[in-house]
Amino acid sequence: MEKKVQDYKQEILNTIRSNASPGVMCSELKDYHENDLADVLQDLTVAERCKLYRILDTDMLSDIFEYTEEENVVEYLEEMNIKKAAEILSNMEADSLTDVLRQLDKQKRKLLIELMDTDARKDIELIASFDEDEIGSKMTTNCIEIRENLTVKQAMSVLINQAAKNDNISTLFVVTETREFYGAIDLKDLIIARQEKPLEDLIVTSYPYVYAEENIDDCIEKLKDYSEDSIPVLDNRNRFLGVITSQNMVELVDEEMGDDYAKLAGLTAEEDLKEPLKESMKKRLPWLLILLVLGMIVSSVVGLFEQVVTQLTIIMCFQSLILDMAGNVGTQSLAVTIRVLMDESLTGRQKFELIGKESRIGLCNGALLGFLSFVLIGLYIFLFKGKTLGFAYAVSACIGVALILAMLVSSAVGTCIPLFFKKIHIDPAVASGPLITTINDLVAVVSYYGLSWIFLIQVLHLAG
DSSP: OOOOGGGHHHHHHHHHTSOOOHHHHHHHHTTSOHHHHHHHGGGSOHHHHHHHHHHSOHHHHHHHHHTSOHHHHHHHHTTSOHHHHHHHHHTSOHHHHHHHHHHSOHHHHHHHHHHSOHHHHHHHHHHHTSOTTBGGGGOBOOSEEEETTOBHHHHHHHHHHHHTTOOOOSEEEEEOTTOBEEEEEEHHHHHHSOTTSBGGGGOBTTOOOEETTSBHHHHHHHHTTOOOSEEEEEOTTOBEEEEEEHHHHHHHHHHHHHHHHHHHTTOSSOOOTTOOHHHHHHHHHHHHHHHHHHHHHHHHHHHHTHHHHHHOGGGGGGHHHHHHHHHHHHHHHHHHHHHHTTOTTOOHHHHHHHHHHHHHHHHHHHHHHHHHHHHHHHHHHHHHSOOOHHHHHHHHHHHHHHHHHHHHHHHHHHHHHHHHHHHTTSOGGGSOHHHHHHHHHHHHHHHHHHHIIIIIIIISOOOO
8 A cells, every 4th residue: 555655754753763673674664765764864863863874784874865965964974883984975876975075074084985995986086076067076977888899698798797786777878998988778778689689789879978077057958958867978088987867967957946046036156044144144245235336326316306306296106116117027037038048059139039029028018007007096196195187197197108118128128138148158147136126226217207307397397
């Protein structure tokens, strides 16, 4: 009978806290996914976790740690024997292992590496040789590698030998004598192939690949249209180094989205709940300083129209309407533009078409909302402010036109700024919501008070 997902955590806790024998407890815990087991570790006491370390084998513990946050893994490693910790780390995926080791102090890291097996040390050295923003730092060597000159029978034999140490076996990667990447074979094709069939007939030589020193962002763009479980990673001599798995790619996309979200919110990087106050301030302060300067400029511009405000105080009541709508429209255009810019093949003509489309949307929405504002605000001023009908609708007409102009310009600004940032090779997500909103506030203030001064005071002489 299938267990309910919401019951897993409590079931696991009950099993660990029971008086069952080690053999029975281990057997029961093996029925759960490693991710579910990793989820309960924080709810256990140190004594209960130590009990678990003794009951479960190192392979299972390493699988559980694969689904655990690196800083938590470091905490758990401190609770166990150093040799046991080294053995568990040796069985982890190379990329996850490297991330954990980066969290340890230098002395502890050196001691653990010395105690690991030779293969694990080689993998660590390989992955640690790449910068964190290079795709090679996220790869794993957990894959099947075979020569191109084998028979189907020989390839099956190599697969069986390597499968004991590698569980990513759905795709076999073919290399030459000098380990240059040659192609890939689907496991299913190899299994159903006749023994006398040439292996060459099974090899897909047009299989996608990336170079280890390529930037992660560029690789995500390149690989997003492929649905392969693993993508080979090569060095600059086209030699096969390892693979990026589908799980790695999901994690990378998630990290990239989190980073872009942080930038859209006006942060220089993503934050987490446990981050120190000083670090959080460092991420927020740079944009806040820029926005402070821009805010001062907006306030200074409002000061230039002080005469308009003193002669026609009623227009102050509707300033926030114009500013908010301009900011909202600009942020919408920004979101659409950043999404479109994920397509690296976008042509110059398509970018101009995007600007035109967003401007037309801003104009049409502005015209509709401007007309509604004209009718409703005019009626409001006439009925509740005790003004004449002509005065009321003169003011509401100015508000309606200012709204149209502000929404049109804001749409264009929200599209052009990220396009410009992309052109000068700056991440367009840096054109954050707060930045766009502040610039659009400036546009809205000039539009609104400028029109009020020209139309209501200079033309209609409504100042009182």
